[in-house]
Amino acid sequence: MNVRVGLTVVVAVLLVGTGPIAAASGPTVVDQRQSALFTLQQDQLDADEVRMDVTLRENGTAEWTLEFWVRLDDEESTTAFESLQEDIRDDPDNHTQSFADRMDETVVAASDATGREMSAEGYSVSTERQSFAREYGVVRYTFDWHGFGAVEGDEIRAGDAIEGIYIDDGTRLLVAWPNGYELQSAAPDPDEEREHAVIWRGDETDFIAGEPQVVITAGGGPSTAIIAGATVVALGLGAVGVWWFRTRDPTADRPAGGDEDSGSGSGSVPAASTDTATTTASTTDESAASSTTEPAETELLSNEEQVLRLVRDNGGRMKQQTVVEELEWTDAKTSKVVSGLREEGDLESFRLGRENVLSLPDADDEVTAETRGNGTE
Numbered sequence: 411m412n413v414r415v416g417l418t419v420v421v422a423v424l425l426v427g428t429g430p431i432a433a434a435s436g437p438t439v440v441d442q443r444q445s446a447l448f449t450l451q452q453d454q455l456d457a458d459e460v461r462m463d464v465t466l467r468e469n470g471t472a473e474w475t476l477e478f479w480v481r482l483d484d485e486e487s488t489t490a491f492e493s494l495q496e497d498i499r500d501d502p503d504n505h506t507q508s509f510a511d512r513m514d515e516t517v518v519a520a521s522d523a524t525g526r527e528m529s530a531e532g533y534s535v536s537t538e539r540q541s542f543a544r545e546y547g548v549v550r551y552t553f554d555w556h557g558f559g560a561v562e563g564d565e566i567r568a569g570d571a572i573e574g575i576y577i578d579d580g581t582r583l584l585v586a587w588p589n590g591y592e593l594q595s596a597a598p599d600p601d602e603e604r605e606h607a608v609i610w611r612g613d614e615t616d617f618i619a620g621e622p623q624v625v626i627t628a629g630g631g632p633s634t635a636i637i638a639g640a641t642v643v644a645l646g647l648g649a650v651g652v653w654w655f656r657t658r659d660p661t662a663d664r665p666a667g668g669d670e671d672s673g674s675g676s677g678s679v680p681a682a683s684t685d686t687a688t689t690t691a692s693t694t695d696e697s698a699a700s701s702t703t704e705p706a707e708t709e710l711l712s713n714e715e716q717v718l719r720l721v722r723d724n725g726g727r728m729k730q731q732t733v734v735e736e737l738e739w740t741d742a743k744t745s746k747v748v749s750g751l752r753e754e755g756d757l758e759s760f761r762l763g764r765e766n767v768l769s770l771p772d773a774d775d776e777v778t779a780e781t782r783g784n785g786t787e
Contacts, residue, residue, distance in 0.1 A: 456480070458546075460581040464558070466568055466626070468588060472558035475550060482545040491547035495537040498549070506533045509551055517555060520571040528557035528571070564628035566591070574619060577612035584609045587626045594625040602713055713747045718756060721768050730759070730766040 459479040464472045482488040498505050510533040521528035533553045540546045559568035568585065577583055586607035587593070593608065598621055600608035610622060711719065720736055721728055734744045748768060751757035758769045 457549075458580060460577075461584070462577070462582070463584045463586070464555075464568070465586045466559050466566060466588065466624075468561075468566075468591075468628075470557055470559035470561040470566060470568075472555045472568065473552070474555055475552050477551075478549045479540075480547045480549075482539070482547050487547075488545075491537075491539075494549070495547070498535055498537050502535050506535045506551070509533065509535070510553070513553065517571075521557065524560075524570050526557050526560060526571075528555065530555050565594075566626050567623065569621065569623040573621065574617050575622070576617070577610065577615070579613040581612040582609055583622065585622070585624045587624075591626040591628055594627050595623070596625070597621050597623045604712070713743075714751055714756070717744075717747055717751060717768075718770070721757070721770055726770040726772065728768055729762075730768050733768065 457478040458481045461475070461477040461479070463475040463477075465475075466472050480487065480491060482491055510530075513530055513533070517528050517530045530553050533551070536550050536552075538548050538550070540548055555571075558571050559566045560570070566587070575583070584607055585596075586604075589606065591606075593603075596603075596608045598610070598615060598617070601611045601614045602609040608624060610617075716737060717733060720733055724732075730744060730748060733739075733748075734741055737744070739747075748757060748759065752759060755771065758771055760767055760769065
């Protein structure tokens with residue numbers, strides 16, 4: 411897609427009962443009793459991907475980040491993005507003002523529809539270039555939406571302010587929550603679940619009345635930071651203990667009148683024992699650090715990354731049913747993730763009898779003709 415010079419992001423407030431209505435001009439209010447639905451349109455920036463990230467806070471405020479990703483796959487798109495990037499850098503207020511005006515209208519409409527006090531502030535815009543498999547130009551808007559979530563005691567409910575929001579292909583909505591909270595329910599079923607977030611994608615989800623909805627409650631266990639801090643303290647105390655043991659006066663624990671030369675006093679400790687104690691303490695420290703690091707790394711991986719890592723750790727090939735058992739997922743969820751990886755070319759599969767075997771592309775060359783001949787594709 412080509413990027414035309416300049417950028418105007420139009421946020422149209424659409425209050426409708428069913429389905430989205432696209433608009434490229436000012437807001438149209440159909441029914442103030444319905445929930446607020448806003449669509450994002452770009453008159454002069456044709457984005458290949460749109461990311462909407464909503465991070466909830468304990469008081470119900472949501473930190474919003476809207477990112478528009480454009481592929482820079484030719485000279486025209488690259489030149490246009492660089493021009494836009496320069497314009498935003500020279501006059502960011504000019505680009506945030508129209509965006510803020512539209513979002514303020516959306517927030518007011520959502521407040522009227524939900525009966526909850528809301529406001530928005532802290533608008534900002536930035537640009538950057540990202541390189542993954544391709545080169546992208548990214549335009550990022552951020553702001554705080556106060557009152558986005560409804561707080562009732564230890565529970566936070568969010569989603570009613572954007573009920574029925576339309577996300578098309580190439581658009582994803584992520585709702586995240588703080589440490590110390592756990593997910594109670596999400597509607598509809600998320601396309602992806604992470605440790606502290608759920609994700610819906612436009613090519614897989616259509617929101618209806620009452621959706622999206624996320625309900626979280628406090629008391630989801632200690633945060634990763636607390637666990638890490640406790641581990642550091644424990645390791646520190648262990649190190650102090652070893653230091654004290656090795657530097658203390660070896661005669662301090664001997665009973666009065668003991669034979670100092672015999673080394674058989676009740677308080678004596680042979681040098682070999684000291685080394686053993688040190689080695690044991692070191693091994694314990696390493697084990698503790700390892701046990702706290704591995705789960706944390708796994709929790710940060712996406713569903714796709716978890717599958718690829720598991721297959722890779724098993725020599726580049728394993729049965730799909732084993733993945734289900736190892737990750738404790740349902741067959742449906744595993745099949746969905748595997749299908750996506752196959753479409754992206756990151757994973758291959760073949761039949762072995764009645765079993766579906768997953769294989770990394772670089773491991774496929776090692777499959778023998780005999781194996782492929784045994785009921786395979």
